[in-house]
Amino acid sequence: MTDMPDNIVMPFEIKPLGVRGRIVRLGAVVDDILHKHDYPAPVSALLAEAVALTAMLGASLKFDGKFILQTNSDGPVDLLVADFSSPSGIRGYARFDADMVAALKEPTPQALLGKGHLAMTIDQGQGMERYQGIVALGGVSLTEAALGYFQQSEQIPTRLRLAAGALAQRGLRPEAWRAGAIMVQHLPRDGGISPQPFDSGDAPEGSKEEVTEDDHWVKARLLLDTVEDHELLDPMLTPEELLYRLYHEDGVTVYPAVTLERHCTCSRDKVGDLLKSFSDDDRAHMNSNGVIDVTCEFCSTHYQFAPEEVEPAPEARAQAQ
CATH class of the missing domain: 3.90.1280 (CBS domain Like)
Incomplete structure (x- = not known):
């Protein structure tokens, strides 16, 4: 049996639906990042999701640079930082108040983050202009905040799932952390984008225009919504097998994956x-x-x-x- 692919970002395309996407599978890389610190389990899960999201978005860079995700908030986890350095380096860090985390009855991502903002920054290197998008945090998960970023900054129809968890294992550690992510976007080859509900805030109350979404896009996002956490984390389920489960009816084209490695720029x-x-x-x-x-x-x-x-x-x- 061949080794299962891990620590990768794999681009794919569903051509009949005009949909492109990426799938992330993180094993030893994210486990190593988390075990550099003594994080409580809910904080580890949140940071693992942030690392998966950063890998997914950073791997799309077409130049040598960095993609940086950072949250600043008033919650028990008041700072999350993850960055991707092209072509394949990823790292992450969380700052938290242990007493506040322990006091939470339900340590959901929303409760851990609290209110604040999420910033996503593209750094093209010294002497080049930075691009940054900022969305508010407050009762939302990282997934919901990222979707807000795409709607506000890029206005590209996007669907996204993140998952993180620890699996029992034999060996040096009793459990190993894993993370996964999958995203689809409607980017037809002709350059158009699918209609999506949009409210600029300028229209009088009650006069919001009804917009019908593209049927192909509706199908793609509804199928993605059926993905379960264990499918993104299962080390025995390959990305190709998961994509086939979802989109075999229309056919999926996969492209060469980026292999990720934990890195740090300190010296x-x-x-x-x-x-x-x-x-x-x-x-x-x-x-x-x-x-x-x-x-x-x-x-x-x-x-x-x-x-x-x-x-x-x-x-x-x-x-x-």
Whole structure:
């Protein structure tokens, strides 16, 4: 038996319906990201969904750059960050209040996030303009917030499912985290888009125009709505098999997948340069028994410096003054 495909983003197309999409399967990559920290299970699930969503959207970049997803909110998880660096790097981090998480009777994604905003940023590199879309958080899941982003920023008919969970396993860890995602969008080859209900807010109350959705798009999204979490997480169910279950009637074309890997951009040199940019007072406060100890929030790598290693050069100090 061949190995099941994992840690991938696979593009696909349902040509008769004018629909394109991507499916994400994350195993060891997301498990490694989560086990770099001691997250409660609900926080792990939320971050795993954020990583899957970021991988799905970031893998569509046609240039060397980054796709960054970040939430800022007043909930128990007040910060989520996940970023994709082309061509295949993914990482993620969550900041949370352990007491607030433990106090939740139902730690749903909506309750964990609270009110705030979700920002999605495309960074094309140094000297290039950034593009950012922002949607409000407040009683919505990551899936619902992402759909709001597509409706407001791109106005492309989109359907999306996210799933995350821990599976029992043998070996070093009693359980392994997995995440999955699937998205379809109506992008007919002729360049048109399907009609969709839209309210600009300018029309008088009660006069909202009724718009009939494209039948092909309705079929595609209704079929996607039948996907269950276990189908996105099952390591024994290939992406091709899941797509066949959904769209065999119309036929699915799959394209070469992007293979993902956990990565982190931190290094001793980068951390040292950052410390040199701090003030003397800031570095003095970080000095503990003659050592400055820094831990990367993403990968939990520890870096230690002697104070004299991170003193700015005289010319840099002169420029700062």
